[in-house]
Amino acid sequence: MAILPIRVYPDPALKEKTRVVDSIDDDLRKLIKNMIDTMRAAPGIGLAANQIGVLKRVVVVDVDDDEDAMVLINPEITWYSEEREENEEGCLSVYPDKISVNVSRSLRIIVKAVNEHGEDVEFEAEGLFARAVQHEIDHINGKVIIDRTSAEERRIALRELTEQMGMG
Ligand code: NI
Numbered sequence: 636m637a638i639l640p641i642r643v644y645p646d647p648a649l650k651e652k653t654r655v656v657d658s659i660d661d662d663l664r665k666l667i668k669n670m671i672d673t674m675r676a677a678p679g680i681g682l683a684a685n686q687i688g689v690l691k692r693v694v695v696v697d698v699d700d701d702e703d704a705m706v707l708i709n710p711e712i713t714w715y716s717e718e719r720e721e722n723e724e725g726c727l728s729v730y731p732d733k734i735s736v737n738v739s740r741s742l743r744i745i746v747k748a749v750n751e752h753g754e755d756v757e758f759e760a761e762g763l764f765a766r767a768v769q770h771e772i773d774h775i776n777g778k779v780i781i782d783r784t785s786a787e788e789r790r791i792a793l794r795e796l797t798e799q800m801g802m803g
Pocket of ligand 1: 725774
C-alpha cells in the first residue's frame with residue numbers, strides 16, 4: 636500500500652493534457668493500486684493520475700462505500716444530457732475542505748473506457764456519480780474546478796488559495 640502526495644494547484648501536472656494508456660502492465664496495475672489507496676486515505680470520491688504527478692489517462696472513482704472503486708482507463712464521455720445541475724464541488728488538489736465552488740454539470744452522461752482488466756466498458760452515470768466522473772475527466776484534460784466556475788467564484792477562490800499558501 637502506498638499513499639502518495641497529492642499535487643496541489645497550481646502544480647503544472649494539473650494543467651497538462653495526459654497521455655493515452657496503450658498497455659495494461661504491472662506498472663499500470665501498481666499505479667492504479669496507489670491511486671485507490673491515496674484516494675481512500677485522503678479521503679476522496681475520485682482521483683486522476685496527474686493528481687499524483689503521472690501524466691496518463693487513468694482515473695478512479697468511488698462514490699459508494701459499499702462497492703469497489705471504479706477504474707477508468709482512457710475514459711471518454713460520448714453523451715451529455717442537456718439537463719444540467721449546479722452544485723458545490725471541492726477537489727483534493729484545490730485546498731480540500733476549505734474551498735468549494737459551484738460547478739454546472741450534465742446530470743447524466745454516457746462513458747466509454749477500458750477497465751483494469753483491459754475490457755471495454757460503456758455505462759450511463761447520473762447524479763453524484765456523473766459529477767465525479769466529469770470532474771476526474773476534467774483533471775486528465777488539464778482542468779480543475781476553478782476553471783469550471785463563474786469568474787466571480789474563481790476570483791474569490793484564487794484569493795483564498797493565495798492567502799492560504801502564504802503568497803498573499
Ligand atoms: Ni479534483
